[in-house]
Amino acid sequence: MYHTWMRYFTPSPLHHRLGLVCLGVGLQHGTLPPVGPRTLDHHVAVVISAGRGWLTTPDGHRHTVTAPALLWLLPDVPHHYGADPDTGWDESFVDFTGPAAATYTELGYIDPHHPLVPLADTGPARTAIGRIARAARRGNPLLDVETAAAVHELLVALRRARADTDADGEPVLAALARDAFLPLSVAEHAARHGMTPAELRTAVRRGAGCSPKDYLLGIRLGRAKELLVATELPVAAVARRVGYDDPAYFSRLFTRRVGLAPARFRDRQNHRVPGGWSTQIPDPAHPPRVE
Incomplete structure (x- = not known):
């Protein structure tokens, strides 16, 4: 048995100029059927928050997937994966595309050489995916902009959650x-x-x-x-x-x-204010409060 919920979007050419656009979102759990082998023309981030399963990479190697983990599905790269038929898993996914994905790849947020990434925590990533799911309500006029912003948030959350770094990176x-x-x-x-x-x-x-x-x-x-x-x-x-x-x-x-x-x-x-300059240099970690 398994449960699944998903929505798919078709952003306009104007929204594509935002750099990243969301093409779909899904929340699934249980003994899900295997996916693939298949090849897509866009990116997908698959976040596994509980359970275990497997991922077969293009070289034919079968990797064990143990939550918490991230599967990167890359454009034009074949993939084949699935949940363990005995335990199943909890999965959420986001499909996205856009020219900014190449920049995120160059910055190391998306790593083509590591399609399976162990995570320390899936909470922040699931929060970003939740924003996309809530934005997906029918008739939302801000859908494409809200979901695009959440994809950026998701990529940052996944970068911070990598198990091989701490919360502030290397x-x-x-x-x-x-x-x-x-x-x-x-x-x-x-x-x-x-x-x-x-x-x-x-x-x-x-x-x-x-x-x-x-x-x-x-x-x-x-x-x-x-x-x-x-x-x-x-x-x-x-x-x-x-x-x-x-x-x-x-x-x-x-x-x-x-x-x-x-x-x-x-x-x-320069902002001129009554009373002149303060002699105290603000601490970026503790900004002053505006009363």
Whole structure:
């Protein structure tokens, strides 16, 4: 015996320009019949929250699936899977497509080389899928936009839930973020973690989808923007606070990445308020409350 509920959608060409669109959603449990062998022209994320089963990959290898787990069904790649006929499983799935899927793949959120991904927790992913299921009510005028937004949320939730990382991603990323404002080269960061530069590049690209240099630069420039907007520190002082001893070099980096020089960015973002500037720099982890 098994129970199944599913809905399928046909987003318009305009909605496809959102980058990702949802094509369908399903909630199923029990001793479900096997799926495939078949090939689809879009992505499907199949979240197994309870039970066990199997997945056969294109190379003919049969993998045991034990919940919690994620099955990635990729476009134009044959797949064949099913629940154990004795235990069954609890499954929810989302079909999606769009050009942003290629970007999520490049960032490592979708891994074509690992169609079976052990998960630490399916709760957040099921919450995102629940949003899609609730949006699927008949006559919902916001259906395609709501479901597209939830697909983005689902991909982030699945990335966080991977069993091979903690909630904040690879430990090396947390360490780099902690040390981002130290005036260290990538090689020096690698040495601090007992890694070669090549090993650090591999770890950061796997966890963040970019090079260590770009990862550190994003953190530094984000903090620099906060200091430019929230304080009256000179640009040179801001540069030193985020790890650059050469203000001219910092300004060139900032301008190239942001599209505005630091002083120009400050002028555009400046909000004049009665009482002048606060001398306290906001802590991003504990933003002030608006009463």
